[in-house]
Amino acid sequence: MALIAILPGDGIGPEVVAAARQVLDALDLGLTFEEAPVGGAAYRAHGHPLPPATLDLAKRADAVLFGAVGDPEFDNVAREHRPEQAILGLRKELGLFANLRPAKLFAGLEDASALRPEVAAAIDMVIVRELTGDVYFGEKGRGTTADGLREGHDLMRYDEAEVARIARVAFETARTRNHRLCSVDKANVLETSQLWRDVVIEVSADYPDVALTHMYVDNAAMQLVRNPGQFDVIVTGNLFGDILSDQASMCAGSIGMLPSAAINQDRKGLYEPIHGSAPDIAGQGKANPLATILSAAMMLRHSLGEADAADRIEAAVTAALVAGHRTPDLGGTATTQDMTNAVLAAL
Ligand code: NAD
Ligand code: IPM
Ligand code: MN
Numbered sequence: 311m312a313l314i315a316i317l318p319g320d321g322i323g324p325e326v327v328a329a330a331r332q333v334l335d336a337l338d339l340g341l342t343f344e345e346a347p348v349g350g351a352a353y354r355a356h357g358h359p360l361p362p363a364t365l366d367l368a369k370r371a372d373a374v375l376f377g378a379v380g381d382p383e384f385d386n387v388a389r390e391h392r393p394e395q396a397i398l399g400l401r402k403e404l405g406l407f408a409n410l411r412p413a414k415l416f417a418g419l420e421d422a423s424a425l426r427p428e429v430a431a432a433i434d435m436v437i438v439r440e441l442t443g444d445v446y447f448g449e450k451g452r453g454t455t456a457d458g459l460r461e462g463h464d465l466m467r468y469d470e471a472e473v474a475r476i477a478r479v480a481f482e483t484a485r486t487r488n489h490r491l492c493s494v495d496k497a498n499v500l501e502t503s504q505l506w507r508d509v510v511i512e513v514s515a516d517y518p519d520v521a522l523t524h525m526y527v528d529n530a531a532m533q534l535v536r537n538p539g540q541f542d543v544i545v546t547g548n549l550f551g552d553i554l555s556d557q558a559s560m561c562a563g564s565i566g567m568l569p570s571a572a573i574n575q576d577r578k579g580l581y582e583p584i585h586g587s588a589p590d591i592a593g594q595g596k597a598n599p600l601a602t603i604l605s606a607a608m609m610l611r612h613s614l615g616e617a618d619a620a621d622r623i624e625a626a627v628t629a630a631l632v633a634g635h636r637t638p639d640l641g642g643t644a645t646t647q648d649m650t651n652a653v654l655a656a657l
Contacts, residue, residue: 312614315371316345317364317400320393321587322597322646323349323377329599329650330375330606333626336654337619339610344371348400349379349393349587359396368400368580373613375606376400376582382589397582401441406572406580407472408479409439409551410608413558413568418631422563422640425535432539433562436487438480439551441572443472444502446548466502468547473509475575480545481517490542492523494530494550506547527554534558555584564639566598569605571612581609591638595645598637600627603653622657629656 316331318324334341346352346364353359359379368374379393389395400406414434415423423430448465455461477493484491493510495503507524514522525533527550533540534554538561546554559568565585573579583601591597604627611620630652636642637649644652 321592326602350381374580378587405574419563435541444548494546581605626656
């Protein structure tokens with residue numbers, strides 16, 4: 311019997327994870343669930359955002375369903391105690407180097423997109439974001455210059471093995487789709503990016519059936535708004551992928567719609583919405599639970615071999631949207647539970 315670690319976290323995290331849990335329970339797949347505190351909630355209870363027992367559960371589990379972490383209350387505490395360190399620590403400790411962030415426009419959401427309906431309708435891409443390297447995990451620090459000025463630095467760094475393995479995941483992903491891969495970098499300025507581009511080109515020799523293109527990240531941000539339908543699979547580094555996926559989410563209707571899978575070499579995974587803890591709407595029943603419900607579907611598909619159940623969830627989400635259910639981020643008035651009920655009814 312598969313064990314699922316449930317890590318709700320902060321803000322709307324517990325609200326959207328509870329919604330996904332209802333959907334998983336309704337499918338009656340014989341899964342076992344074990345819950346643990348993470349982020350600010352864990353810091354309050356145990357003095358650490360990623361307590362050893364939580365990390366241990368994540369390692370023992372067959373898959374992790376994660377909500378979100380982050381709370382303005384902790385914005386000024388030492389970095390190692392901030393809630394966000396929990397998700398960074400989980401990614402690093404579990405070796406979750408590949409982050410799959412599918413962005414597609416669900417039927418009926420053309421009006422929710424920030425783009426013109428006919429432009430938005432064509433959105434169907436997967437952003438493959440490298441997740442355990444880059445400026446996120448390079449040497450960082452604060453100091454004082456010779457002139458007595460405060461200074462801060464974060465090293466952007468990749469080695470060729472890190473680039474090659476994420477490139478392979480991206481090429482493999484493109485093979486399951488339309489065989490087009492766009493690698494996004496800033497090779498015109500950054501050495502890290504030139505290495506990235508060189509290695510992606512080397513790896514492409516093993517994937518002659520995938521059409522590889524390259525794009526600078528500033529242009530990619532523009533193209534995502536101009537003509538998002540041109541993208542099939544995007545592969546990019548940790549920081550660029552973080553930014554571009556939030557942008558892609560709004561093109562597809564809302565940040566409350568985008569799920570993600572963070573997987574390692576063994577395809578063990580942590581599944582979470584791409585959004586954060588949304589302190590501005592926490593506790594009000596306004597959060598869109600669909601990104602987390604769709605993350606649960608990705609978990610069933612990628613880590614648990616339950617493709618049929620994943621298909622059922624995705625079909626139920628589509629049905630709920632086609633039936634007109636809309637949380638406030640999608641321009642409606644449905645509560646988190648209303649939307650969850652609509653998905654449950656459609657299952
Ligand atoms: P955010 O994603 O939490 O929120 C940005 C905006 O989108 C807010 O207006 C919010 O209300 C809205 N939003 C987000 N998710 C929504 C949903 N499901 N339904 C409806 N509206 C939604 O980003 P932020 O405000 O920059 O960050 C808030 C906190 O979350 C910070 O502490 C940040 O570090 C953290 N964060 C955590 C994760 C994570 O746990 N993986 C991801 C992103 C941000
Ligand atoms: C995300 C978040 C995280 C990131 C933060 C909270 C560390 O923005 O999951 O997209 O930057 O990766
Ligand atoms: Mn982000």
